[in-house]
Amino acid sequence: MKKIGQLGPLNRRAFFGASSGTLAALAAGGLAGAPRTSQALPRVLVDAGSFPKNFWWGAATASYQVEGAANADGRKPSVWDTFCRTPGRVQNGDTGDVANDHYHLYKEDVKLMVELGIKHYRFSISWPRVVPEGRGAVNEKGMDFYKRLVDELLDHGITPHATLFHWDSPQALEDKYGSWRSREIARDFADYTTAVVSRLGDKLKHWMTINEIFCFTFMGYGVGKVPKHAPGTIVQKRKEVLQTVHHALLAHGMSCQAIRAASKDAHVSTVVNFDSYIPVVETPENIEAAKKAFVAEEHNGTVLVPILTGAYNPQAIEKLGPDAADVQPGDMATIGQPLDALGFNNYCGSYVRAAQNARGYETLPLPKGYPHMHTDWLSCVPEALYWGVRLVTDALGKKELPIYISENGCASEDVVTKNGEVFDLDRVMYLRSYLRNASRAIAEGYPLIGYFLWSLMDNFEWSYGYNTRFGITYVDYKTQQRIPKQSFRWYQQVIRAGRVL
Numbered sequence: 001m002k003k004i005g006q007l008g009p010l011n012r013r014a015f016f017g018a019s020s021g022t023l024a025a026l027a028a029g030g031l032a033g034a035p036r037t038s039q040a041l042p043r044v045l046v047d048a049g050s051f052p053k054n055f056w057w058g059a060a061t062a063s064y065q066v067e068g069a070a071n072a073d074g075r076k077p078s079v080w081d082t083f084c085r086t087p088g089r090v091q092n093g094d095t096g097d098v099a100n101d102h103y104h105l106y107k108e109d110v111k112l113m114v115e116l117g118i119k120h121y122r123f124s125i126s127w128p129r130v131v132p133e134g135r136g137a138v139n140e141k142g143m144d145f146y147k148r149l150v151d152e153l154l155d156h157g158i159t160p161h162a163t164l165f166h167w168d169s170p171q172a173l174e175d176k177y178g179s180w181r182s183r184e185i186a187r188d189f190a191d192y193t194t195a196v197v198s199r200l201g202d203k204l205k206h207w208m209t210i211n212e213i214f215c216f217t218f219m220g221y222g223v224g225k226v227p228k229h230a231p232g233t234i235v236q237k238r239k240e241v242l243q244t245v246h247h248a249l250l251a252h253g254m255s256c257q258a259i260r261a262a263s264k265d266a267h268v269s270t271v272v273n274f275d276s277y278i279p280v281v282e283t284p285e286n287i288e289a290a291k292k293a294f295v296a297e298e299h300n301g302t303v304l305v306p307i308l309t310g311a312y313n314p315q316a317i318e319k320l321g322p323d324a325a326d327v328q329p330g331d332m333a334t335i336g337q338p339l340d341a342l343g344f345n346n347y348c349g350s351y352v353r354a355a356q357n358a359r360g361y362e363t364l365p366l367p368k369g370y371p372h373m374h375t376d377w378l379s380c381v382p383e384a385l386y387w388g389v390r391l392v393t394d395a396l397g398k399k400e401l402p403i404y405i406s407e408n409g410c411a412s413e414d415v416v417t418k419n420g421e422v423f424d425l426d427r428v429m430y431l432r433s434y435l436r437n438a439s440r441a442i443a444e445g446y447p448l449i450g451y452f453l454w455s456l457m458d459n460f461e462w463s464y465g466y467n468t469r470f471g472i473t474y475v476d477y478k479t480q481q482r483i484p485k486q487s488f489r490w491y492q493q494v495i496r497a498g499r500v501l
């Protein structure tokens with residue numbers, strides 16, 4: 001791969017010798033479409049924050065967080081409906097019963113997307129809306145909602161990208177066999193996949209199997225204590241948690257096979273919030289340290305690495321010892337299905353440096369005063385985006401695998417002014433910094449093809465309820481009014497210009 005960042009002095013001279021017309025075109029983002037491997041592309045484009053013309057500019061949401069209509073047209077409860085009804089689990093006792101009422105207001109929301117200028121929209125399909133019992137009969141009325149949504153998107157020139165699972169698993173399967181604790185869920189998920197793809201696959205080509213395995217396994221099953229996410233099961237042993245991870249990996253692999261069987265021209269990917277490691281100083285030693293941490297630490301070693309390579313990372317497994325999951329013959333080959341792309345959900349990251357220990361690296365704690373956004377877990381670590389993309393390529397050797405940012409976004413304490421405006425300048429600052437790192441990755445030749453901002457609009461933020469807002473559109477939940485924030489206006493211009501503004 002040719003790395004533009006490594007261009008020699010000749011090219012830099014060529015740039016500085018460029019005509020004022022070229023400079024003007026650069027300033028206007030007019031060269032954004034230049035191929036990323038072009039020898040003529042000057043390094044200064046890294047700083048200009050330009051993006052290729054065919055870059056996927058998008059935004060994302062998820063079914064339980066926006067749809068509402070919890071009892072409409074035959075939908076049955078998901079584990080999140082139950083979790084929300086359990087006192088103390090969700091702030092303020094909030095539920096997804098109504099949420100953004102997107103189920104009924106989707107046409108208005110597509111208009112919002114048109115105004116924003118995105119050409120790609122990522123949403124998720126609710127399993128208990130489509131197969132209310134988790135297995136068996138398909139609820140065609142529920143399915144029809146997604147057909148209407150897809151038609152509406154296509155009519156407006158927006159490419160739909162569907163996530164098959166974004167945490168709202170059917171309560172019926174929780175009652176039957178404890179959801180992800182049972183291996184049976186992988187088969188049920190594959191059958192549900194077939195039901196969806198065989199009905200939507202003629203129009204919808206971009207499929208993502210599962211969103212963030214980490215969040216409904218490691219965060220859905222707690223050893224001896226109540227976890228933060230549904231189903232909220234207390235287990236006795238760590239191994240039980242790792243077993244849910246294994247079943248989710250298996251479900252992903254079988255879902256990939258089901259998609260390809262049901263749709264010949266499907267684009268298949270999955271979405272992982274893998275941990276990103278930033279060399280605290282970009283020296284060769286620290287970069288090596290980042291590569292080591294990236295594959296060996298528990299989360300990546302037990303989720304991303306098996307998905308991309310068909311094997312758990314040996315160091316992670318060794319560290320887990322007796323807590324590692326039981327694996328049956330053939331499982332790993334199923335898990336390591338070839339993918340057309342990888343979705344990367346990125347919010348933060350860890351700093352790392354080389355160390356004289358057995359692992360060869362150490363991660364560094366963030367000091368108390370480190371920049372922090374408006375929710376407890378969200379530090380501002382923009383380089384995490386660049387390094388996450390780079391490390392998939394460099395540490396896992398996946399040089400040809402396209403990567404897109406499936407989520408990146410920021411929580412702010414949004415206040416609507418008397419004039420009906422929202423000045424979420426902290427969100428703009430955050431997004432701008434992360435997008436600059438996206439442009440750096442592209443300028444250096446890494447295969448980053450798109451960006452879905454989380455989120456198109458405020459929505460149900462899981463155990464934080466409606467108090468934590470991640471949208472670039474403000475939602476007044478009393479009236480369901482949508483109010484574009486300053487970040488919306490900013491992103492709109494970024495998309496238009498094809499570069500960070």
Ligand code: PNW
Nearest residue numbers: 062211212215273347377407454461470
């Ligand atoms: C993602 N963390 O979750 C989810 O995919 C979205 O549904 C969610 O609304 C969004 O991020 C914002 O939270 C995450 O602790 C939850 O690092 C937690 C973390 C990261 C992502």
